[in-house]
Amino acid sequence: MSVITPPQAALPNRPDNGTDNMFDIGKAFQRILKDEQISPPIAAILALTEVVENSDAGTMFELVKALNEGARTLQKQTFNPIGLNAGCELFIAFVTLLPHDSANFADLKRELIRQGQQYVVEALTYRHKIADLAVGFMKDGSVILTHSYSRVVIQTLLLAHKRKRISVFVTEARPRGLGIKTAEALAAEGIPCSVILDAAVAYVMEKVDFVLVGSEAVVESGGLVNAVGSNQIAIIAKAANKPFYALAESYKFHRLFPLSQYDLPSHNPNIFAFAQPLRPYPRGHTVQNSASSPDLPHATRGNPDEGCIESLSAVEITQEKIRLNNPDVDYTRPDLISLVFSDVGSLTPEGVSQYLVGMFAG
Numbered sequence: 552m553s554v555i556t557p558p559q560a561a562l563p564n565r566p567d568n569g570t571d572n573m574f575d576i577g578k579a580f581q582r583i584l585k586d587e588q589i590s591p592p593i594a595a596i597l598a599l600t601e602v603v604e605n606s607d608a609g610t611m612f613e614l615v616k617a618l619n620e621g622a623r624t625l626q627k628q629t630f631n632p633i634g635l636n637a638g639c640e641l642f643i644a645f646v647t648l649l650p651h652d653s654a655n656f657a658d659l660k661r662e663l664i665r666q667g668q669q670y671v672v673e674a675l676t677y678r679h680k681i682a683d684l685a686v687g688f689m690k691d692g693s694v695i696l697t698h699s700y701s702r703v704v705i706q707t708l709l710l711a712h713k714r715k716r717i718s719v720f721v722t723e724a725r726p727r728g729l730g731i732k733t734a735e736a737l738a739a740e741g742i743p744c745s746v747i748l749d750a751a752v753a754y755v756m757e758k759v760d761f762v763l764v765g766s767e768a769v770v771e772s773g774g775l776v777n778a779v780g781s782n783q784i785a786i787i788a789k790a791a792n793k794p795f796y797a798l799a800e801s802y803k804f805h806r807l808f809p810l811s812q813y814d815l816p817s818h819n820p821n822i823f824a825f826a827q828p829l830r831p832y833p834r835g836h837t838v839q840n841s842a843s844s845p846d847l848p849h850a851t852r853g854n855p856d857e858g859c860i861e862s863l864s865a866v867e868i869t870q871e872k873i874r875l876n877n878p879d880v881d882y883t884r885p886d887l888i889s890l891v892f893s894d895v896g897s898l899t900p901e902g903v904s905q906y907l908v909g910m911f912a913g
Contacts, residue, residue, distance in 0.1 A: 592638030677894035699778035700729035701765025773885035773900025785887035
């Protein structure tokens with residue numbers, strides 16, 4: 552099912568960036584992401600190894616400062632920085648906690664680069680480990696509901712299809728419609744699959760044995776950050792007494808403790824902002840025909856009983872406008888999650904919290 556990628560194939564080719572001043576971490580991050588198998592946390596780790604490689608830092612303090620600056624640059628350039636934040640956090644913690652016996656700082660930097668790249672090669676095998684673990688929890692004939700698009704979910708479902716009979720409902724996942732991408736990948740492998748409207752989740756839940764979703768991050772509370780709509784699916788699954796399983800590589804475990812949707816780093820004031828209302832013309836205003844006056848709106852409408860006439864601008868609501876006015880991800884509370892399947896085992900949300908504490912304790 553899964554082939555362990557050798558180091559030379561796992562790591563994207565890197566151009567010679569010369570000196571530290573010429574290195575652009577944003578361009579490096581985007582170049583690495585062009586590989587379909589690379590997720591944002593892994594791309595962030597590889598980009599930071601390039602920061603180490605191109606940095607002229609002569610002390611650990613200077614190097615950590617350069618890494619933190621690179622992480623902040625990536626965060627500013629990314630609309631949804633949650634995943635890459637998890638990767639940056641993991642790599643910087645690794646750099647500061649790594650025991651070493653290097654003869655000099657140049658040797659230490661080379662060791663950090665080598666181990667960072669080696670970790671990425673190993674991390675690319677995590678999806679197969681998770682898939683193998685999760686398939687063991689599936690019964691023959693299972694009907695599964697999944698949401699949006701996730702590499703690890705697809706790999707898990709493909710492995711399950713080889714071992715058992717399954718069928719899958721996939722949400723459309725508007726406004727980006729990434730569920731369609733998932734359905735196409737599953738259908739191409741012969742898995743019985745049906746795309747459902749996001750609004751039909753409650754309708755279809757009676758037919759479902761369990762919900763299986765991927766993750767942008769699993770946070771310190773044990774809660775889940777994933778494609779928007781995951782939270783309401785988890786609420787419906789809980790009400791219907793259906794298990795809600797999340798799949799997450801350990802590099803997506805993130806020291807973040809949101810208390811609500813609005814504590815996520817991806818939230819900004821433009822989400823769910825109201826457009827300016829149409830301005831009515833005052834009583835007694837003379838309205839001319841728009842055809843003879845090009846400066847007026849496309850059309851006008853009036854209500855004689857109210858004594859005013861409103862301007863009727865051409866209002867076009869597109870999927871892109873809807874996407875920009877809506878969040879990409881949401882937060883699912885830990886009490887709604889049955890289990891988190893990871894490369895470090897099947898964990899309860901409380902188990903994730905305990906693992907995170909040990910992960911960053913050194």
